[in-house]
Amino acid sequence: DGGITQSPKYLFRKEGQNVTLSCEQNLNHDAMYWYRQDPGQGLRLIYYSQIVNDFQKGDIAEGYSVSREKKESFPLTVTSAQKNPTAFYLCASSIAGRGSYEQYFGPGTRLTVT
Amino acid sequence: ILNVEQSPQSLHVQEGDSTNFTCSFPSSNFYALHWYRWETAKSPEALFVMTLNGDEKKKGRISATLNTKEGYSYLYIKGSQPEDSATYLCASFLQAGTALIFGKGTTLSVSS
Numbered sequence: 001d002g003g004i005t006q007s008p009k010y011l012f013r014k015e016g017q018n019v020t021l022s023c024e025q026n027l028n029h030d031a032m033y034w035y036r037q038d039p040g041q042g043l044r045l046i047y048y049s050q051i052v053n054d055f056q057k058g059d060i061a062e063g064y065s066v067s068r069e070k071k072e073s074f075p076l077t078v079t080s081a082q083k084n085p086t087a088f089y090l091c092a093s094s095i096a097g098r099g100s101y102e103q104y105f106g107p108g109t110r111l112t113v114t
Numbered sequence: 115i116l117n118v119e120q121s122p123q124s125l126h127v128q129e130g131d132s133t134n135f136t137c138s139f140p141s142s143n144f145y146a147l148h149w150y151r152w153e154t155a156k157s158p159e160a161l162f163v164m165t166l167n168g169d170e171k172k173k174g175r176i177s178a179t180l181n182t183k184e185g186y187s188y189l190y191i192k193g194s195q196p197e198d199s200a201t202y203l204c205a206s207f208l209q210a211g212t213a214l215i216f217g218k219g220t221t222l223s224v225s226s
Contacts, residue, residue: 033213035216042216042217043203043205043216048212048213056212058213098146099148099213099214100165100207101163102163103150104157104160105150105158107156
């Protein structure tokens with residue numbers, strides 16, 4: 001089955017710890033994205049990557065880091081510098097190219113930091 | 115400021131009612147408009163991607179229109195069913211930007 005997976009579904013961390021969220025896709029998509037959702041907010045873009053070994057900051061990149069060493073994988077690290085890390089995180093992928101192609105989303109990871 | 119606005123924020127209808135939602139977006143430098151359906155406990159799924167002014171797309175009882183000159187899109191659901199209950203997200207891709215900009219969504223609840 002082709003698709004996009006995220007793990008874990010729920011993640012709990014203590015304040016001050018870095019945490020890495022996994023995102024894997026087997027759709028052969030060049031582009032991958034990380035979004036954050038907070039209550040009452042739309043999806044906000046954290047980082048995106050159009051090709052391996054390249055990525056760009058989205059609207060709310062501060063306190064986050066990513067890597068794109070493989071086409072299939074786009075892990076997101078939430079660092080201790082992120083002031084409000086508790087949120088629902090969605091990963092997505094698409095064929096690269098100016099927004100003409102639909103995005104496929106993973107099931108999400110709910111991160112709680114206390 | 116590049117904002118995508120959706121209205122209403124939430125909507126409750128009876129089974130069999132027809133309904134529609136609005137998405138407004140900056141009309142300058144428009145490139146594409148996406149609609150997604152996000153059901154509870156599932157991932158968002160694409161409904162439509164539209165790029166041309168006057169585009170109309172249909173999938174079953176759901177259809178969408180696009181007006182790029184005035185910067186709005188309508189999503190219509192004919193004869194709503196309980197399984198249509200979901201949050202409907204609109205997102206715009208602008209030439210000046212490099213990624214989709216999402217609205218906050220319209221949450222539809224259909225009672226049987």
